[in-house]
Amino acid sequence: MTQASTLPLADDPAEHSPVVLGPWALVWRKFMRHRLAVISGVIIILIYLIAAFAEFVAPADISKTSVRHTFAPPQMMHLFAPGDDGSTVFLPHVKGLKTTIDKEARRRTFEIDDTKIIPLGFFVHGFEYKLFGLIDTDLHLFGAKNPRDTFYLFGADRLGRDIFSRIVVGTRISMSIGLVGVAMSLVIGVLLGGISGYFGGWLDGLIQRFIEFIRSVPTIPLWMGLAAAIPLDWPPLRTYFVVTLIVSMIGWTSLAREVRGKFLSLRNEDFIIAARLDGLSHGEVILKHMVPSFSSHIIASLTLAVPLMILAETSLSFLGIGLQPPIVSWGTLLKEAQNIRSIAQAPWLLIAPGTVIVIAVLAFNFLGDGLRDAADPNAH
Amino acid sequence: MLGFLARRILYMIPTLFLVSIVTFAIIQLPPGDYLDTLAADMGEAGSDNNAAIEALRVQYGLGEPMYVQYGKWMSGILLHGNFGLSFEKNRPVTDLIWDRLGWTFLISLLTLAFIWLTALPIGIYSAVKKYSAGDYIATFFGFIGLAIPNFLLALVMMYVAFRYFGQSVGGLVSPEYLDAPWTWAKFGNLLEHIWMPIFVIGTSGAAALIRIMRANLLDELYRPYVVTARAKGMSEFQLLLRYPVRVALNPFISTIGWILPTLVSGEIIVSVVMNLPTTGPMLLRALLVQDMYLAGSLILIVSVLTVVGTLISDLLLAWIDPRIRYQ
Numbered sequence: 001m002t003q004a005s006t007l008p009l010a011d012d013p014a015e016h017s018p019v020v021l022g023p024w025a026l027v028w029r030k031f032m033r034h035r036l037a038v039i040s041g042v043i044i045i046l047i048y049l050i051a052a053f054a055e056f057v058a059p060a061d062i063s064k065t066s067v068r069h070t071f072a073p074p075q076m077m078h079l080f081a082p083g084d085d086g087s088t089v090f091l092p093h094v095k096g097l098k099t100t101i102d103k104e105a106r107r108r109t110f111e112i113d114d115t116k117i118i119p120l121g122f123f124v125h126g127f128e129y130k131l132f133g134l135i136d137t138d139l140h141l142f143g144a145k146n147p148r149d150t151f152y153l154f155g156a157d158r159l160g161r162d163i164f165s166r167i168v169v170g171t172r173i174s175m176s177i178g179l180v181g182v183a184m185s186l187v188i189g190v191l192l193g194g195i196s197g198y199f200g201g202w203l204d205g206l207i208q209r210f211i212e213f214i215r216s217v218p219t220i221p222l223w224m225g226l227a228a229a230i231p232l233d234w235p236p237l238r239t240y241f242v243v244t245l246i247v248s249m250i251g252w253t254s255l256a257r258e259v260r261g262k263f264l265s266l267r268n269e270d271f272i273i274a275a276r277l278d279g280l281s282h283g284e285v286i287l288k289h290m291v292p293s294f295s296s297h298i299i300a301s302l303t304l305a306v307p308l309m310i311l312a313e314t315s316l317s318f319l320g321i322g323l324q325p326p327i328v329s330w331g332t333l334l335k336e337a338q339n340i341r342s343i344a345q346a347p348w349l350l351i352a353p354g355t356v357i358v359i360a361v362l363a364f365n366f367l368g369d370g371l372r373d374a375a376d377p378n379a380h
Numbered sequence: 381m382l383g384f385l386a387r388r389i390l391y392m393i394p395t396l397f398l399v400s401i402v403t404f405a406i407i408q409l410p411p412g413d414y415l416d417t418l419a420a421d422m423g424e425a426g427s428d429n430n431a432a433i434e435a436l437r438v439q440y441g442l443g444e445p446m447y448v449q450y451g452k453w454m455s456g457i458l459l460h461g462n463f464g465l466s467f468e469k470n471r472p473v474t475d476l477i478w479d480r481l482g483w484t485f486l487i488s489l490l491t492l493a494f495i496w497l498t499a500l501p502i503g504i505y506s507a508v509k510k511y512s513a514g515d516y517i518a519t520f521f522g523f524i525g526l527a528i529p530n531f532l533l534a535l536v537m538m539y540v541a542f543r544y545f546g547q548s549v550g551g552l553v554s555p556e557y558l559d560a561p562w563t564w565a566k567f568g569n570l571l572e573h574i575w576m577p578i579f580v581i582g583t584s585g586a587a588a589l590i591r592i593m594r595a596n597l598l599d600e601l602y603r604p605y606v607v608t609a610r611a612k613g614m615s616e617f618q619l620l621l622r623y624p625v626r627v628a629l630n631p632f633i634s635t636i637g638w639i640l641p642t643l644v645s646g647e648i649i650v651s652v653v654m655n656l657p658t659t660g661p662m663l664l665r666a667l668l669v670q671d672m673y674l675a676g677s678l679i680l681i682v683s684v685l686t687v688v689g690t691l692i693s694d695l696l697l698a699w700i701d702p703r704i705r706y707q
Contacts, residue, residue, distance in 0.1 A: 209394065212395070213399075216395065216641060216687050216690045217399060218683060218686050219641065220646075220648050221648055221678065221679045221683070222402070222679065222683075224648075224663060225675065225679055226409070228667035228668060229406065229409035311529045319649065321664070321667065334532070337535060338653075340538050340539065343539050344543065350535050354528075357529065358524070358528055358532075361527040361528075362523060362527045365527060366523075
């Protein structure tokens with residue numbers, strides 16, 4: 001009797017022993033349960049793919065102006081069109097625009113022309129560009145089948161440039177500023193926060209005062225001062241890096257505080273003391289034992305810092321003291337919508353880039369929230 | 381309490397010193413100075429006014445080493461309340477700024493009141509009715525509020541007001557009241573305008589505070605003391621306000637410290653968009669034309685007042701929460 005009941009256990013211990021998951025696998029499993037965060041993660045990956053393949057995704061050349069399409073309104077994409085025999089066929093297209101010139105107001109007014117159809121297709125040939133700056137090609141994800149047709153999914157700006165394509169290309173600058181800025185604040189934050197928390201003492205006091213100082217000063221006036229000091233004749237790349245540097249100056253303080261808090265609480269944990277008694281150097285204790293135990297928290301806080309930087313870049317560029325117009329970013333696009341008159345005339349100048357910014361920022365916030373919940377072992 | 385007060389004020393001195401140095405460094409960053417521009421302009425205009433320019437140069441120590449210039453500027457401010465001269469407007473900075481600073485801080489403080497008045501009840505509601513429809517709506521708007529940059533919200537509001545309500549947008553009063561003396565009619569007109577910047581600046585702060593209030597209160601709501609009070613037959617409303625809300629309020633006050641700088645920042649950027657007669661447009665203009673003493677003074681005063689505001693919030697917190705002053 002007793003034998004019978006114990007035998008199966010003894011036979012195959014592997015089958016009954018619980019599956020052992022590593023800490024990262026646990027975090028991953030918890031994260032996958034957070035549906036909103038997963039969706040946001042997918043959106044963010046998509047946005048970065050768009051940023052990487054911007055010219056391929058954009059149907060129109062961003063610097064191509066067209067006097068005939070000043071402030072052309074957005075054209076909606078339709079999927080089905082009436083065929084020759086009256087049936088409905090699948091044909092992605094936009095409706096053409098009919099232009100009339102209003103002589104009194106001295107401007108063009110546009111009307112959707114239902115009879116004119118501009119068929120769209122995938123993998124069409126359009127303007128030439130260099131993919132990744134290396135490969136010459138003129139292939140585009142989608143576009144008008146007849147390369148001479150123009151269409152404006154999100155409308156056109158005051159020079160008749162396609163806003164959709166400009167937003168797609170602007171993704172690259174706006175989203176990468178978030179990443180580069182976060183990388184810079186990571187280095188500063190972990191370094192100063194680590195020193196502060198690990199060594200303590202007067203060094204800790206000094207760094208904490210410094211962080212308090214930065215946090216107690218209103219940032220916008222300071223940034224404005226710094227950004228206004230960038231000479232206008234600097235090459236775009238240098239301006240870009242300086243703006244990123246300015247923007248990253250906010251992110252690191254909260255990160256440094258978090259790292260310090262973690263160091264303080266870990267410093268007296270048994271496994272750290274054991275590691276130190278085993279003769280490990282400071283660097284080894286920090287890198288091998290402390291950093292792995294809170295790296296998931298850091299990833300979560302970094303994710304939450306990215307949207308702050310995106311918003312900061314947009315604000316500065318909007319004011320005209322961040323990135324300057326030949327550079328296309330979401331902020332410089334919004335600069336076109338600076339006064340109420342141009343918004344009243346062409347609301348899409350505001351709506352299109354604004355919506356994109358809100359989506360990107362929301363996605364990062366949700367992703368960060370999900371990661372933070374997943375990384376917290378005490379949350380249920 | 382007095383010891384705490386003294387310590388906090390002592391801490392403030394290096395902060396203020398650092399603020400002044402950073403400000404001065406920032407306004408010195410652009411190459412050249414305004415007098416170069418002025419001299420070039422005068423030369424073009426044909427008038428030769430070297431003596432005046434030289435006098436200005438000596439007065440501000442332009443061309444001398446940095447620390448001398450800094451010393452002259454600071455001693456002027458501390459000893460004589462003289463913030464220097466606005467080169468562009470050719471008037472003392474002090475004549476130009478106080479009106480605008482007053483508006484900036486009035487709007488910031490009103491926004492703070494707005495944030496409190498909205499975040500407190502909504503936060504309590506969200507916590508008490510956890511996972512209800514109202515909670516989800518509050519959470520949703522909270523996230524949206526955090527995700528929309530201030531200036532974008534300002535533009536959207538202006539567009540909506542202009543398009544659908546036909547309201548004149550921009551400014552704090554309608555154009556016909558601009559130079560009118562203060563009357564009740566003008567005051568009413570001001571109220572019609574001022575809510576918009578307050579709402580725009582306050583949204584993100586209110587959104588953040590609602591989340592904080594909700595989380596804090598949720599921590600308290602299920603504590604044994606709440607259960608005890610309920611078991612003794614206290615009415616739900618009284619019970620809620622008298623104990624858990626009071627405890628949850630503490631971190632609420634400490635947040636003023638970090639909310640004030642963001643409010644002032646927000647006010648500056650929103651006022652540029654809405655063309656309010658506050659610091660923002662003046663600072664932007666001064667920075668763009670390198671009117672360094674005007675820009676520097678604005679940054680300096682805004683920062684110093686914010687630091688003082690943070691100090692007041694800390695003192696308030698210490699007064700309410702004894703744990704902090706005896707730390």
